[in-house]
Amino acid sequence: MGIIFLMPIIGRWKLGHRFNVGLSFSLLGGVILLTYLPVTEDKRKPAFKAAVEEARRNAHRVKVLAESPTGIPREGAVTLLRNDPLTQGPKLFAKNCASCHRYDGRDGTGRQLQDPPEASDLNGFASREWLAGLLDPERIDSLHYFGGTKFKEGKMVKFVKKDVAGFSLEQKEQLKKVIAALSAEAELKSLRKLDQRDAALIAEGRALIASEAMRCTECHQFQKPDEDATAPDLTGYGSRDWLVDFISNPAHARFYSKRNDRMPAFGQDKVLDGQAIGLLADWLRGDWYEPSQP
Numbered sequence: 001m002g003i004i005f006l007m008p009i010i011g012r013w014k015l016g017h018r019f020n021v022g023l024s025f026s027l028l029g030g031v032i033l034l035t036y037l038p039v040t041e042d043k044r045k046p047a048f049k050a051a052v053e054e055a056r057r058n059a060h061r062v063k064v065l066a067e068s069p070t071g072i073p074r075e076g077a078v079t080l081l082r083n084d085p086l087t088q089g090p091k092l093f094a095k096n097c098a099s100c101h102r103y104d105g106r107d108g109t110g111r112q113l114q115d116p117p118e119a120s121d122l123n124g125f126a127s128r129e130w131l132a133g134l135l136d137p138e139r140i141d142s143l144h145y146f147g148g149t150k151f152k153e154g155k156m157v158k159f160v161k162k163d164v165a166g167f168s169l170e171q172k173e174q175l176k177k178v179i180a181a182l183s184a185e186a187e188l189k190s191l192r193k194l195d196q197r198d199a200a201l202i203a204e205g206r207a208l209i210a211s212e213a214m215r216c217t218e219c220h221q222f223q224k225p226d227e228d229a230t231a232p233d234l235t236g237y238g239s240r241d242w243l244v245d246f247i248s249n250p251a252h253a254r255f256y257s258k259r260n261d262r263m264p265a266f267g268q269d270k271v272l273d274g275q276a277i278g279l280l281a282d283w284l285r286g287d288w289y290e291p292s293q294p
Contacts, residue, residue: 003023004023007020007023050109050110050111057087058081058087061080061081061084061086061087062077062080062081064289064290064291065077065080065081065084065289066080067291068289068291083275083279084279084288084289085279085280085282085283085287085288086283086288086289088276088279088280088283089108089279089280089282089283089284089288090103090108090109090110090283091108091109092108092272092276092279092280092283093107093108093109093122093280093283093284094107094108094109094111096266096271096272096280097122097280098113099118100117100118100119100148100262100263101117101119101120101121101122102117102121102122102123103121103122103123104121104123105121105123116143116148117143117148118148118149118262119148119149119261119263120144120145120146120149121143121144121145122284125238125284125285126182126183126185126186126188126237126238126285127183127186127188127190127191128179128180128183128191131179131182131183132179133145134160135160135164135175135179136160137160137161137164137165140156140157140160140161141157141161149261150261151261155219155230155231156219156231159215163215171213174208174213174214175214177201177202177204177205177208178205178208178209178214178216179205180195180198180201180202180205181201181202181203181204181205181206181208181209182205182209182234182237182238183195183238184198184202184205185234185235185236185237185238185239185242186236186237186238186239186242186285187239188238188285188286188287189285189286189287190286206223209222209234210222210223216234217229219231220232220233220234221233221234221235221254222234222235223235230257230259231256232246232254232255232256233254233255238285240278240281240282240285240287243281243284243285244267244274244277244278244281247266247267247272247277247280247281248265248266248267248268248277249265249267249268250263250265251263251265
């Protein structure tokens with residue numbers, strides 16, 4: 001800085017002028033080099049790429065939400081993202097759930113994790129496909145479901161691997177109806193039309209859930225109180241209210257009670273507030289605003 005300050009004086013001499021010109025070009029080259037290095041370094045960083053992609057997604061999402069029937073609130077466009085399950089759900093899942101669970105094998109934001117999962121993969125939770133995997137003798141004790149939990153050797157796994165594995169063709173058809181009925185309890189947005197079409201099949205499935213043929217109510221409660229139930233309540237299984245209550249306190253008597261396996265009571269212990277739990281539940285259920293298709 002001292003040399004730069006003295007450049008007008010140095011420039012009075014012939015060699016000084018040449019020195020000033022050379023120094024100016026050197027400084028300009030240094031500025032260009034120092035600008036080029038961090039730009040190229042950032043482009044190589046996965047975190048930088050992810051941040052740029054997230055910014056693009058958020059910009060697009062704000063435009064979509066701004067065109068919703070509710071429009072932009074008084075608090076501003078940023079509030080749209082703060083209250084959007086599609087924006088906040090992956091972040092909440094990655095921060096609070098991905099230490100044990102996975103979402104399609106990742107942490108919710110798309111990042112791969114090195115450690116194996118210790119609880120079920122929640123992508124498609126309560127859908128027919130997800131439940132079919134849960135009741136598959138070959139998959140129930142995999143890491144996708146109970147394989148990383150203490151329930152790997154539990155009653156449910158033993159029942160599926162022994163009894164369900166031995167189902168007759170008729171019983172397998174009945175199980176499909178049970179799966180459809182249980183999924184319908186969630187009232188998932190993505191399955192709304194299918195559930196409406198299969199209303200009669202779902203009614204049969206609900207009757208089968210409470211029947212001795214399927215034996216679900218030997219452990220689970222369904223549509224009526226059962227003090228002897230030792231497994232999570234199947235009434236409203238996967239619905240928004242059910243999921244919010246479960247995330248808030250999985251050790252409640254309605255769910256796992258004392259058999260809860262390490263899952264925190266996010267609501268009861270005030271780890272997450274009601275809004276955050278609701279956003280997480282909506283995201284897991286695929287329930288967020290999307291413009292209607294023409």
